[in-house]
Amino acid sequence: MQLSRDRSIAWVPMVDGIERVGVMRVAGTELGEEVLEVCRTLASLATLVVISKAAHNDVLVIRIRTRPMTLQAELLWAFLPPRTIGTSQATSTAVLEPAYDIGGDAFDHSFSDGTLHLTLLDAMGHDLASGAASATGLAACRSTRRAGGTLPDIATTIERTLEQWIPDRLMTGILAHLDTHRGEFAWINCGHPPPLLIRDGHVVPGALERPAQLPFGLGFHNTSPPPLHRARLQPLDRVLLYSDGVTEARSATGALFGEDRLADTVIRSMASGSTAPEALRRLVLDLLTHQDQRLHDDATILLTEWHPTA
DSSP states (O other): OEEOTTSSEEEEEEEETTEEEEEEEEEOSOOOHHHHHHHHHHHHHHHHHHHHHGGGOHHHHHHHOSSOOOHHHHHHHTTOOOSEEEOSSEEEEEEEESTTSOOSEEEEEEEETTEEEEEEEEESSSSHHHHHHHHHHHHHHHHHHHTTOOHHHHHHHHHHHHHHHSTTOOEEEEEEEEETTTOEEEEEEESSOOOEEEETTEEOTTTTOOOOOOOBTSSTTSSSOOOOEEEEOOTTOEEEEEOHHHHTOBOTTOOBOHHHHHHHHHHHHHHTTOOHHHHHHHHHHHHHHHTTTOOSSOEEEEEEEEOOOO
């Protein structure tokens, strides 16, 4: 909470879990501690109203937005989950930019019986078909997962679904599970940049790199799913998934944003005490600055932390 010098104005964070969704401004003659406590409660209540009503209240949606969304962005955001979810065992948070005209990037995360499910997809192109391919991929993932399917089953279902309904559209992706009790991280990588493992404030080189597999959409995963990889995490480890629109972002001079800068920005932000959502917000600001405030490709980042209780 921030107060003006004469204590007549207060800016109270509106927080949903660990994610800041806005700020409430309060004005008065002199704001004492009792009034400020009431303001905190009111901000929490206002946050619940905004979060619960935004999905089906166009007035709130329009107020939140700064400009209209493209058709493909509307399609994808209708499928996407909340950007931050968490339990006492693990937290997952994501950002997707540019939010108003995304093309083929999409993410998903959810908890089920001690398992955190993670998905990051990147369909070729920036048109409506790209958004439809990613949305179809998410639907195939959720449908198979909720029917008890494994990660290889999900990969095969995505491949067959694309072949049947959106042929000739390539899509890379990472499908992953984190056992939040044992810390086992299992994943499948189809043509996507490998995940990064962040431990004790450093990236562990090559920890989650495995032989490259072909993207979805070529028909190779129809009957023979891609291999499933496993790694054991340590408490407080973080896994960073990202699309190539992050690392391949170029400045006016042609310099790539790169994997090192990506990891360093996240590590420095969280070392300074920022929560995961704030760290990813800073990363997006750095990425926009690097590209003169205009991204030329979708940039999606999914950051997961395993913090098991004693």
